[in-house]
Amino acid sequence: xxxxxxxxxxxxxxxxxxxxxxxxxxxxxxxxxxxxxxxYLGTFNIPGDYQARLYEYVVATCPDTGNDEVDQRxxxxxxxxRLRDLYLLGDIEKAQYVxxxxxLKRDLALLDMRAQSQxxxxxxxxxxxxxxxxxxxxxxxxxxxxxxxxxxEEILINDEQVAAVKPRPELAGFFxxxxxxxxxxxxxxxxxxxxxxxxxxxxxxxxxx
Numbered sequence: 312x313x314x315x316x317x318x319x320x321x322x323x324x325x326x327x328x329x330x331x332x333x334x335x336x337x338x339x340x341x342x343x344x345x346x347x348x349x350x351y352l353g354t355f356n357i358p359g360d361y362q363a364r365l366y367e368y369v370v371a372t373c374p375d376t377g378n379d380e381v382d383q384r385x386x387x388x389x390x391x392x393r394l395r396d397l398y399l400l401g402d403i404e405k406a407q408y409v410x411x412x413x414x415l416k417r418d419l420a421l422l423d424m425r426a427q428s429q430x431x432x433x434x435x436x437x438x439x440x441x442x443x444x445x446x447x448x449x450x451x452x453x454x455x456x457x458x459x460x461x462x463x464e465e466i467l468i469n470d471e472q473v474a475a476v477k478p479r480p481e482l483a484g485f486f487x488x489x490x491x492x493x494x495x496x497x498x499x500x501x502x503x504x505x506x507x508x509x510x511x512x513x514x515x516x517x518x519x520x
Contacts, residue, residue, distance in 0.1 A: 343471050348476075353444045357488070365485070384422055387415055391415045394408060436482060440485055443462065463476050
């Protein structure tokens with residue numbers, strides 16, 4: 312689909328038709344789709360326990376991600392314990408013990424920093440989504456275009472209906488949680504929405520033109 316100004320009012324037209332291809336999709340005023348996306352974002356819900364639930368989602372979809380960090384921490388802590396035992400038994404000198412202990416402490420601190428950075432990033436994305444409805448309502452058309460690109464990789468259109476949206480990867484987990492709540496699903500029984508993370512919370516389905 313392609314945005315084309317018509318008498319000062321932007322319309323969404325099939326780009327294939329403009330290239331001479333066969334297309335039955337009707338063009339429509341861009342405001343029709345803007346209003347639908349705005350209504351969807353206005354009811355977007357971020358649960359209070361989103362951090363724990365997104366961690367479950369990441370572990371369920373990419374099991375090695377969660378396990379790698381846990382295994383790495385356990386390995387470092389076990390190394391620190393063995394190192395302490397060697398020092399107490401007199402098998403290594405104090406100077407060697409201090410150097411190796413400090414290296415292990417540094418590696419553990421880096422793991423903590425990485426985990427904290429991930430939490431801060433999640434909080435930032437949650438704040439973005441919590442405020443996006445207000446931003447959408449006050450935005451000018453070009454600002455809405457930028458917001459759309461910020462939120463979505465793909466929007467499926469069925470004539471004058473937004474059929475589905477595919478969020479950007481970094482936001483997919485939040486859209487999954489919202490989808491589960493809209494569909495009345497328990498988060499324990501669902502780790503992905505339809506088509507992976509394609510949110511059909513607007514209205515359902517036909518490939519975009």
